[in-house]
Amino acid sequence: TLLTPPSRSIIKSILSKEQSEGVGAKIRRSIGRPELRNHDPFLMLDEFDSDPTGGFPDHPHRGFETVTYMLEGQVQHEDFAGHKGTIGPGDLQWMTAGRGIVHSEMPVKTETRIHGLQLWINLPKEHKMCEPQYQELRDGQIPRATPQDGVTIKVIAGESYGVKSQVYTRTPTMYLDFRMEKNKAVTQTIPSTFTGFIYMLKGKAYIGDKEFEGKAHHTLTFSEDGAETVKIQTKDEDAHFVFIAGEPLKEPIVQHGPFVMNTDKEIYDTFVDYQYAKNGFERARNWRSTIA
Ligand SMILES: Nc1ccc(F)c(C(=O)c2c[nH]c3ncc(Cl)cc23)c1F
Numbered sequence: 001t002l003l004t005p006p007s008r009s010i011i012k013s014i015l016s017k018e019q020s021e022g023v024g025a026k027i028r029r030s031i032g033r034p035e036l037r038n039h040d041p042f043l044m045l046d047e048f049d050s051d052p053t054g055g056f057p058d059h060p061h062r063g064f065e066t067v068t069y070m071l072e073g074q075v076q077h078e079d080f081a082g083h084k085g086t087i088g089p090g091d092l093q094w095m096t097a098g099r100g101i102v103h104s105e106m107p108v109k110t111e112t113r114i115h116g117l118q119l120w121i122n123l124p125k126e127h128k129m130c131e132p133q134y135q136e137l138r139d140g141q142i143p144r145a146t147p148q149d150g151v152t153i154k155v156i157a158g159e160s161y162g163v164k165s166q167v168y169t170r171t172p173t174m175y176l177d178f179r180m181e182k183n184k185a186v187t188q189t190i191p192s193t194f195t196g197f198i199y200m201l202k203g204k205a206y207i208g209d210k211e212f213e214g215k216a217h218h219t220l221t222f223s224e225d226g227a228e229t230v231k232i233q234t235k236d237e238d239a240h241f242v243f244i245a246g247e248p249l250k251e252p253i254v255q256h257g258p259f260v261m262n263t264d265k266e267i268y269d270t271f272v273d274y275q276y277a278k279n280g281f282e283r284a285r286n287w288r289s290t291i292a
């Protein structure tokens with residue numbers, strides 16, 4: 001039998017260059033860019049990094065989840081059901097759009113820099129039309145694992161070194177924010193069936209037995225060889241990155257912008273539901289956000 005390697009290795013490393021998105025916003029697209037499609041169950045990962053003039057005014061979602069994690073600055077959000085709030089540095093908004101959300105996500109104008117990540121996670125067929133749900137955690141409510149001095153792992157979803165997140169993930173997902181000082185080495189466990197990647201935010205990290213170098217704004221995709229750990233080291237620089245992994249859904253994906261279903265017919269029906277404000281989009285009728 002072929003031996004399962006101890007650690008996942010890195011298959012490819014892709015640099016995300018800045019591009020415009022939304023209204024006047026700047027993002028770097030990781031998953032979801034041409035070279036990084038089909039990382040089931042993940043549909044998109046954007047690192048947004050703008051001054052507060054740009055934003056994401058009124059738009060819908062159906063069939064998946066958006067996970068917004070702030071690094072600097074504050075984003076105000078408001079949806080068509082009147083759910084509104086502001087997320088700041090270190091805070092998390094895990095939004096299960098399910099059968100339908102219409103919302104607006106705008107920077108707080110008094111901030112100088114709006115910096116964070118938005119991850120789109122696909123939902124399995126049986127959850128695509130579920131009731132929308134928010135799971136919102138302040139920075140202080142997100143548990144940390146500190147396996148050694150100089151290594152802090154914020155457990156946004158899933159588990160690390162025995163520390164578990166309280167976030168309920170319909171699609172089994174790990175979402176870890178790693179901050180490692182230089183000259184450290186850790187081994188993160190990962191279920192053998194999970195698809196995963198690292199998105200580098202700052203500094204350099206070396207992954208796998210071959211010590212593949214990860215640099216800022218690069219996405220490093222993991223091998224799918226069933227290994228149940230990922231070896232991660234730093235050398236002469238500190239590193240800040242997110243480690244994201246999940247159970248592939250293995251379902252057909254039909255995506256039209258903010259609608260992600262399994263068939264063309266379901267997408268057609270979604271456009272009709274949105275147009276005629278029904279089947280979950282009732283409150284979209286005549287709704288305008290007050291923040292955009
Ligand atoms: N359909 C569609 C089309 C274009 C968009 F920009 C968006 C969208 O809202 C976002 C894309 N990345 C983002 N990062 C951060 C935040 Cl807060 C929002 C987004 C969207 F939904």
Ligand SMILES: [Fe+3]
Nearest residue numbers: 059061066105
């Ligand atoms: Fe959105």
